[in-house]
Amino acid sequence: MAATLQQIEGVPAAWPTVPAGLSVEANALDPAFVWGRIEPYTTCRFTSRSVAWVVEGPGEWMPPLAPATVAAVEGWTGMAWAAVVLNPSPLGGYDLPAVGPYRFTGTAGGGVVPAPVSEAYRRLAEYFGAPNDSPPGSADMQSAIGPISENISRQATWLARAMINSGAADLLRPYRRAA
Numbered sequence: 001m002a003a004t005l006q007q008i009e010g011v012p013a014a015w016p017t018v019p020a021g022l023s024v025e026a027n028a029l030d031p032a033f034v035w036g037r038i039e040p041y042t043t044c045r046f047t048s049r050s051v052a053w054v055v056e057g058p059g060e061w062m063p064p065l066a067p068a069t070v071a072a073v074e075g076w077t078g079m080a081w082a083a084v085v086l087n088p089s090p091l092g093g094y095d096l097p098a099v100g101p102y103r104f105t106g107t108a109g110g111g112v113v114p115a116p117v118s119e120a121y122r123r124l125a126e127y128f129g130a131p132n133d134s135p136p137g138s139a140d141m142q143s144a145i146g147p148i149s150e151n152i153s154r155q156a157t158w159l160a161r162a163m164i165n166s167g168a169a170d171l172l173r174p175y176r177r178a179a
Helices: 031-041 115-129
Strands: 003-009 049-056 059-061 068-076 081-083 094-096 102-108 140-145 148-153
Touching: 031 115
Parallel strands: none
Antiparallel strands: 003 049, 049 102, 059 094, 068 081, 068 102, 140 148
């Protein structure tokens, strides 16, 4: 089985449309921030961007992103990259006859955002946009004005665990990376 050594994705020209019905706080978030959390978690891309993979063989290789279109395949000659023609593999990828390395360039992404992915975006954006009056980086905050007191507590890992705690990860399971 061939191994992907490097994957270089370009930044898409635009992100998918933000789902309707978000709170003011969630709608104010930069879509690139939210999509930047969702896309690395999945193998699917919903807006087109350039992509290049460096792969080492021998064996069968398929692009690890979907949908993907490979425009050029090159092999390393020891001095430079040179165009090569590879046979298709039975599963729809490429059969790499030698160690390589090989470079595949093309595009990844496009199509309609499925409803579960839109809902994952909504959940994640609402989680990020939830009001929190504690100072950035703090886990606990207490304030009191006369007899009225308020305690706010947020785990220090709230941002790192956002995908799971928001429920977005559960919705993205069918689009999740296999490896």
